[in-house]
Amino acid sequence: MSELVTGEAVALELRPARLPSRAMAIVIDLIVAMVVYIAVTVALVAASASLDDAAQVALSIAAFLLVLVGGPIAVETLSHGRSLGKLAVGLRVVRDDGGPIRFRHALVRGAIGVIEILMTFGVVACIASLVSARGRRLGDVFAGTLVVRERIPVGPSGFLPPPPPWLAGRFSGLDLSAVPDGLWLAIRQYLTRMHQLDPQVGWAMAERLASDLAAHTGTPAPQDVPPGAYLAAVVQERQAREARRAYGSGTTEAGPSPASRPGPGVGVQGGYPYPGAQPAAPLSPQPPASYGVEAAPEGPAPAVPPEGRSASGFVPPA
Incomplete structure (x- = not known):
């Protein structure tokens, strides 16, 4: 297969x-x-x-x-x-x-x-x-x-993770005509499996693929964008061009997919691995009311992003 x-x-x-x-x-x-x-x-x-x-x-x-x-x-x-x-x-x-x-x-x-x-x-x-x-x-x-x-059931784990919203349209001016098909396939295989890789290994692989992609486009990869997010944004731009060329439609919008959610034990930054990540600690159960501890209200607590950083975990460009 x-x-x-x-x-x-x-x-x-x-x-x-x-x-x-x-x-x-x-x-x-x-x-x-x-x-x-x-x-x-x-x-x-x-x-x-x-x-x-x-x-x-x-x-x-x-x-x-x-x-x-x-x-x-x-x-x-x-x-x-x-x-x-x-x-x-x-x-x-x-x-x-x-x-x-x-x-x-x-x-x-x-x-x-x-x-x-x-x-x-x-x-x-x-x-x-x-x-x-x-x-x-x-x-x-x-x-x-x-x-x-064609008549094969679609697996739920093969969807490409979408790039961060603030990267939409940022790479619309890239010349993608010189990028070989083999590199596109390697990038897509990485994006569909990056959450299964060790964070350090995934980061190094993303950097190498981003460097190869930048060499073929003639434009260096931006330093303020993680390599995984850069690859996902460029792939989404190519998909939009393919859709316009084949069907005459507008740009495609990639919605959230199961592959964009971090799996257990994988450190992510806005949905993309980063080096030095530690496995998430398991949630401790709520203490019983008989111990005199007031029970926490049900439902997840609202996440407050640090100053200067968006809720997605990426630092938006200046």
Whole structure:
């Protein structure tokens, strides 16, 4: 099983699709494509009966490229990785970091698919899928994509913790085009598991990831922001851009999630680990009234933040 996070900020536990399910999806897609190709060919033959042989051959080649090559590329691009066969089987093509594919991914997959599926009758694709640890064919390897199963229950622990509210929109001007997909995946895996790590280890890992991210964006990480919060804010900014690009919507607002709550024995600062944290001491029970001690009123006492610090635990920027 492989944990992936989609570009729409949905963390999923997804299994990479294996050869049987992928073969079934490809067969369905090929049947649909062949029916359309035959219908287009018959229509072209009827319409071009008065043309010479060279023109008819050119039209046949154009129909082949348009239907059997351009058709799958257009469908995967417009449906964000869900062709008719994949939709029927419950599969989807995603990027290596779990985000939705774009035209260039579908173009590479479709171009190489002509060789490894159509020209070799799927033999090369089957061998590559069996050899690959994640069941990828050559088109997936060159395009940087992965076919995954969608119909898997969502686990409650995979949600990304939201950044502090005062960081919203602060990194809207960052250039994220040079950040590789592998780094995004590493950052998301850290954010979903940071409360399970030792505070010192988590802080060092966050600093290293923040340094790598700043090196690719060309803008140094702010010194007044904890590295974990910086990573969460930049990931949220990327998710908002992905949502606007894919669906034309506005910025996404990440609400509170179970992963943003500190677990037992984890020191947090505004929901993010910091070095030197000590495990929280267990609450002592209220003494009975028979000992002459006045019982404390029920309900949690209001937390009073220190001077100059917000209730979230972060120092807001000046």
